Amino acid sequence: MGTIVVFGAGGTAGSQITQEAFHRGHRVTAAVRRPEATSYLPAGVRVVTGDATSERSVRELAPEADALVVAIGGGERGLWLDAARTLVGTLRGTPNPPRIIHLGGGATLCTPQGGRFLDEPDFPQEYRDAALGQADALTYYRSAAGGVCWTYVSPPPLEFHPGARTGHYRTGGDHPVTDHEGRSVLTYQDMAVAIVDEIENPRHENTRFTVAY
Template sequence: MFGAGGTAGSRVTAEAVNRGHRVVAAVRRPEATSYLPAGVHVVTGDATSEQSVRELAPDADAMVLAIGGGEHGLWLAAARNLVTTLRGMPDAPRIIHLGGGSTLLTPRGTRYLDEPDFPEEYRPSALGQAEALDYYRSSADGVRWTYVSPPPLEFHPGERTGHYRTGGDQPVTDDQGRSVLSYEDLAVAIVDEIEQPRHENTRFTAAY
């Protein structure tokens, strides 16, 4: 798991541990990981490092990428590193990339990040996640990957209900047209996908 200490990554880590999975958290500063659940194995690692991926891959069924922050090129660099390093590797783990909801499509078929009222402060990270998605779709032959998008707007820490619905490139909406999901239930969806793959080599989204 890259990004195990983040808002989303920590929920995925906890969900996986609670289900009995062995989780390895690859972090840049192992000394600052007291917040991780008991039982998580912490190692020094970086998603943009070929060496880190090569060291972790042999014992992994899936490599979860839930990194945040940094410049907008971070997500593409990490995606490219995982794909090129894992390609051709025997029994290579699957890539699970936690991406942006702003890459989902509006009813008009345009990306949310391209809307005129999209907040400028979020545009660099949104563009970075869009570049990563484009890379998987165009250049990730020879590996197994899944790109996961949360709802584009109403996505917050909250309650774990264990319930959600999935969709493709457009948000999953309720009867009021809202697309809502908690971080906790996105973690449920991600671990479910790891345990029972349904969206290999494609993107999916989830909401109530």
Template sequence: MSDIVVFGAGGTAGSRITAEAVSRGHRVTAAVRRPEATNYLPAGVRVVTGDATSDRSVRELAPEADVMVVAIGGGDRSLWREAAETLVTVLRDQPNPPRIIHVGGGSTLLTPKGTPYLEEPDFPEEYRDSALGQADALALYRSSADGVTWTYVAPPPLEFHPGERTGHYRTGTDRPVTDAQGRSVLSYEDLAVAVVDEIEHPRFENMRFTAAY
């Protein structure tokens, strides 16, 4: 059993990660900006006011955590890098720092040409800021995360939606996992399975991984 703090536990990804972790017997603290809006989370979840970009929040929650999951969204480009920088800066000074699991962007994965999907000319403009922000966070982990253990989880770049929990998926690292038709597809529910599997049985420490069917 692990003590897991989920920043963004009220969101689409965070709520599913929270539910998956609780269903497996882990102790989960949901760190959210609006605790009053999380009555749909499973029984037994501890809900606190928390912010992954706040030194104070991270410092207060770190001593009781084995893992801190970052599953935040809804901000401008700076949000994800700021969260990564806050966690790395605060946690590297802890005597036993919790591991960071950062739910990132699939657009950071590489196309067959070897360039990130977010650099494709037809990449949707409305998603560009968040894609660039997630790329900034990944770059920070890779270059500045000495003293902490992190994992960056990238969903498929296109076909990633709420759906069914099957409990099955395949993993890769820098390029999307594709099926026989060349599609990379995953539900939020099975992303949560992949995240909690990684918490329980670490395979991708200090690196990015992706998952799909």
């Protein structure tokens, strides 16, 4: 089993990824800003103070890791680009750098017309800065992440929420995966399954993929 560092492990998505990886036998380090607030994580998870936008944090945690998962949120637009730049800039040129798995935004996915969901006129304004920030990070990975292995994972653009872990999902590229009713839906629990599956069996290196039922 591998060693996985999860930045943002205290959040809803990050905690699910942490638990999924731990219960599948991986060594997991939860990198959070407030270690005292993570008592709900499994007892065997190592909890440290860490920040994906801190070069010092990345340098301290990267040597022990096979994968660095970015599941951060709650910041201003520049947060996700700062994290991407820090991770890539710190890892590039180091021996055997860990792979970056970035949980990105579903609004960066393409509509049937070819534009992005975040550019639609009815896209909620309160989510726009976060969506643009995740789009900035994706653009950076695609254009400037040479020398580092990365994967950007997008949930559905709208219906992504806590729920049951089924262990089943489908994957796609730059367009949402939809069911027979045209809906794209996923739980945080099954996103965690998909991310740990990707770490264990890489299928989307240096690209973006999306997950839904």
